[in-house]
Amino acid sequence: xxxxxxxxxxxxxxxxxDAEFSGSQHVRGVGMATAPxxxxxxxxxxxxxxxxxxxxxxxxxxxxxxxxxxxxxxxLGNCSTNDVADLLRLRHADxxxxxxxxxxxxxxxx
Numbered sequence: 001x002x003x004x005x006x007x008x009x010x011x012x013x014x015x016x017x018d019a020e021f022s023g024s025q026h027v028r029g030v031g032m033a034t035a036p037x038x039x040x041x042x043x044x045x046x047x048x049x050x051x052x053x054x055x056x057x058x059x060x061x062x063x064x065x066x067x068x069x070x071x072x073x074x075x076l077g078n079c080s081t082n083d084v085a086d087l088l089r090l091r092h093a094d095x096x097x098x099x100x101x102x103x104x105x106x107x108x109x110x
Contacts, residue, residue: 001099003088004044006053007033009074010081013052017085020092025049037061044069050099052088062106070098075110 003024005013011026018024025047027033032040037057044051050070051058062071072095074084088095091109098107 001095002047002049003052003072004030004040004047004049004069006040006051006055006058008054009052009084012081013085013088016081017088020089041065041069050095059106059108065105067105070104071106072098073106073108075108 001021003017003021005011005024005026007027009026011028014024014026014029027035027040030043032043035043040051041058041061043049045068048068050072052072052074053059054074054076056073058071059073074087076083076087087109094107094109098104
């Protein structure tokens, strides 16, 4: 599963999670640090990436539009980058099942 980390998450997650989610990207790394949500959505869909965000905007978009792309909504509140990485590692199997589910559009993790 390849992830696209939204601007509200650290770009360091790409490196921290390379073993589990190889090929993942951060919006900053692809020149979309200030891009509007529709542009990020289109990029993720075209590149086969699931958007990972702490922002409810993408979750709402997933409910309205379906997928692709799929959306992972991180619901940890104020936390460290390592906390987010630990959560995604801990829920790795759930994320793979989510990716394989032909119906699911978003997954909330906390």
